[in-house]
Amino acid sequence: MSRDARWKALLELLVEQGRLEVEEAAARLEVSAATIRRDFDQLAEQQMLVRTRGGAVVHGVSYELPLRYKTARRASEKQRVAKAVADLITPGEAVGLTGGTTTTEVARALAVRPDLTSGSPALTVVTNALNIANELAVRPQFKIVVTGGVARPQSYELVGPLADGVLGQITLDVAVLGVVAFDAEHGAAAHDEAEAAVNRLLCERAERVIVAADSSKLGQRAFARICSAGSVDVLVTDAAVGPGTIGRFEEAGIEVMAV
Amino acid sequence: MSRDARWKALLELLVEQGRLEVEEAAARLEVSAATIRRDFDQLAEQQMLVRTRGGAVVHGVSYELPLRYKTARRASEKQRVAKAVADLITPGEAVGLTGGTTTTEVARALAVRPDLTSGSPALTVVTNALNIANELAVRPQFKIVVTGGVARPQSYELVGPLADGVLGQITLDVAVLGVVAFDAEHGAAAHDEAEAAVNRLLCERAERVIVAADSSKLGQRAFARICSAGSVDVLVTDAAVGPGTIGRFEEAGIEVMAV
């Protein structure tokens, strides 16, 4: 059985059952458990499922728990940045989150912030990212507002005129922007122009704008521009950023936090 | 029993009872108390519950009782019903899906329908259910449109005026309704009036309306009415439905499929 066919079968079993164990999959497909583990790992890398010890669950399965099964031993760069961003949020605010891996970590950091465990609501979160909405939806301390729109495959972000329409009806205290590139001269940018348009609108509706980006994104340029550097108030990045880079952003009037 | 399954079960018991003791949980899940303590501690770390001496209590005061969010209740009936509903959809159509366990199964059945694995797009799916959107988002054969709105606490459905606004801008070929009660006289109903409002709008925008409900829902009434029985074209249910019940729905002009 070829790998393509095996992957297809695995995903189908997974969709059917919601959860699949390594041994069970190995028995049904008549391959070794090692192969299944490799398959699961590779599929998890492509966000097609979530790996658990002993098996896998569908990514985004209904009623999947927004839990992190793997408690990271040491906080990665992204998680440190995310925690710093989360600490910039004041209880009671309305905060906008764009899509992306870094903002997803911000959402998780917010979810476990101890001083946000109560209140009604402790925080209003507006997002166009399906995965973030899904993770936060079960937490009663948050009011989750989702922009409508068309889901972009791969990124879980909602884009298009429907999203614009919803965003036009709300105002935010702070917007947290996940970007693929951020440069003092060229501003913040995303991969996709539809995505950039939604992100831009999110910024415009916000009092403060925070960009969360690890240092590899800084000084880069990308296709779809979101906004100029001048529109950004705070940049949170990791400590591997060079002092010259920090200087250029500070000249543009941005407060830089390197954690 | 794997850890994710155990965590899920624990949270379900907790949401049901509001409070759960270590010993009780250990007995019901047939694991040692030490394991339950570890689980409770880890879940508390992620703000999913509050630890107390001897047990745990739900986080905050969300005593929302989501009976419909229990896992695998009547799972096989639901899957049979879901498959039948999925087979009523024609490739290329725009189909609306409301939230609920049955409609989630419909989404999964659509995802594995062999004649829908290609096409651009093979189907347009409009939904206010975050979990359905999340699950279908990775499948390139579907165009996923999400209504905006506020996520209902402890649930995955988007409701409110923002959702209404988005729905006003689209038209559907067919709407699939997941309901908590369906009666020939009193019509279809949901738990929550905001949810019912969104579902009603979804029906109004659709050419055909299909209700997917296992037989335990039929002849029941619930708080929030979605629409009259006359607005429904097809009812798909399981074979355990009584002949008298079928008759009453057919008199109301509904085509009944018992699978």
Next chain:
DNA sequence: CTCGTTTCTGCAAGATATAGCGAGCTTTCG
């Protein structure tokens, strides 16, 4: 068509994580 290269799969051993058990400590409450 053949040979060499690359990729994949299965096997097995060492590494790691999880669950159960019990001793000793802490808290609660009569």
Next chain:
DNA sequence: CGAAAGCTCGCTATATCTTGCAGAAACGAG
């Protein structure tokens, strides 16, 4: 104060994972 319940910690057994290696299959060049 003392008993009982509950917790923490360390230990062990088991299950699961990772990794390296070898054989098999697929692929391309000559």
